Amino acid sequence: MYDLDLLEHTDTVNELLARYGVKFGIYKNNTFKEQLFPFDAIPRVIEKQEFDYLERGLKQRVVALNLFLKDIYSDKKIVKDGVVPEDFIFASSGYLAECERVTPPKDIYSHISGIDLVQSKDKSWYVLEDNLRVPSGASYPMIARELCRRSSPLTFRNIKLEDNRNYAKLLRRAMNHVNVGGHTVILTPGRYNAAYFEHSYLAEQTGAHLVNGSELVVKDDKLYYVTYDGRLERVGAVYRRISDEYLDPMNFNPESVIGIPHIYDVYRKGNVALLNAPGNGIADDKGIYYFVPKMIRYYLGEEPILQNAPTYLPFYEEDMRYVLEHFDTLVLKDVAEAGGYGVVFGSSMTKEQKENFIALLKREPRRFIAQEVIDFWISTF
């Protein structure tokens, strides 16, 4: 029997979320709008045994992805051994040549990973995509849980559950682990970033300074935080919530005004840790996603615990044939796009659209992946 106390407090939780400003910003038609997260008190229950299975699978996946990043930016054994075709690496916009032979502290590239999972109608779990650049999202369930506890202590007294309240501690431990000496800071592009609530919340919860680009300076190959009275204090780790492109105008996009000139030169010398490491985009590319199970076998010699959604690469002739034969039942994704863009369903195309798309597919097979459409399992009581 489920305790319904929390359900009765849904409105209270939503009011509290609004009061705390738990928002996520969306750009639509060139205007920035912040929206509250609607909170649904009916949880998706994951039983302990299943949670443990997911945890094992996710750990395995992230370890393999991290080894892949290290390999790609150094020896490239996985390419030389023919497991991943060269084209999928070097023609991808996620690969940054500037990261070649640059080793992050303790060889860690992906400190914080956002791996998207779905559960299909038959209750099996699939990984939909990996996000290893600047994933957002940890703060929202953290504060929601906190507010649920406050609104309905009864629920938490009566139901045994695994808590997520240790996330801040884990994050702090990860940041300390790679810190090369000095402060740990969380770098935000500022108030108008979609996930600004998250940046400030994580800073508060971990005790790290929340800073913007103008508060950090590079001097003599080291990174410093400029204090209120103008002193310079060494920074050893930066959990940066700005993308690679905007991180350093001297090494990446010269137009960036939110980055720190030369921070990448400090990183290159090993004098600061950046979480996540620059260059991670090559591991969460949609084309590379297909190869993650192969990566797990290649680097770890283990069978993947979690499965990918069934995916086909038209780059391979055999897969191309399958895709053409089953076009109407598949979803096609442009590997260069993200966030739901460049996704089309075979079944919803007109005859003409279909012909055009197939012509494009044949011309640029590397650009697309095809997946079986997964019907989500919807939790019911």
Next chain:
Amino acid sequence: MRRLRFDYSMEIAYTEPVEECHYTIKCIPPHTARQCMEKAQIVIRSCRGEHTMTEEIFPVEEADGPCKGTDSFGNRFVYGKVSSVHDRFLFRATGLVTVGSADSETMDREGILPVYRHPYGLNLPGEGLKAYFASLRLSEEMSDYEKSVELMHRLYRDFSYGKDVTDVTTTAEEAWQLGKGVCQDYAHILIALCHMAGIPARYVAGMLVGEGYSHAWVEVLCQGRWYALDPTNDMLVTDAHIKLGVGRHAADCMINRGVICGGGSQRQTVNVIVTPV
């Protein structure tokens, strides 16, 4: 083989004062199988009116040291920041280099090699270059080296030299459509053509005896060795060429890069003197 003295100086004059400037200078001849740098130094100066505000001297014989580094393409650089208000920024790199006359050199930094096989940034071809390449009908009998040299000859014939038509952001395709350009454009187009022929190719920034300005050319990888071709002059690189940097395209080995605060509009003057010793 020749011993060359080089003197590369650049000045940027601003119409408004600059409060802060960050710079990265990639102007240090690398040691390679073809060339050997004996000594070099870089002097960076900022001025306001007639007054020198800051001066920084980097001896660069040693690769390691504060505010020095090597990028992923193997280019050495110095970097820093000027915090005094200034209206002119100058740098001068001087040194002595012995350049050999071999036509090629062995592979270096093998790890990064694949990036030179794939079109990227300014060397991405468009429809115009693709059509041009197809019209050349290179014989499959030729070796990669012969193909590269043939592509250089054809490009020299079909493209003309012209200043002030293109700038540092012009792509190979844009330059090709304009029909005119400078050494950077010749290099980007030749790289694009080599890629289409399946030959790895990279951009080289450098200096040339008697040129007066910085120069650029191309290296192609054939049978495990990098051969250097100068498409602007339709010649193989000689012992009059000093190499400064390499990359996929010009932006990877830009000799100076800067971010400034203030400054209004700017005028950049470059003067390069390379003389045999």
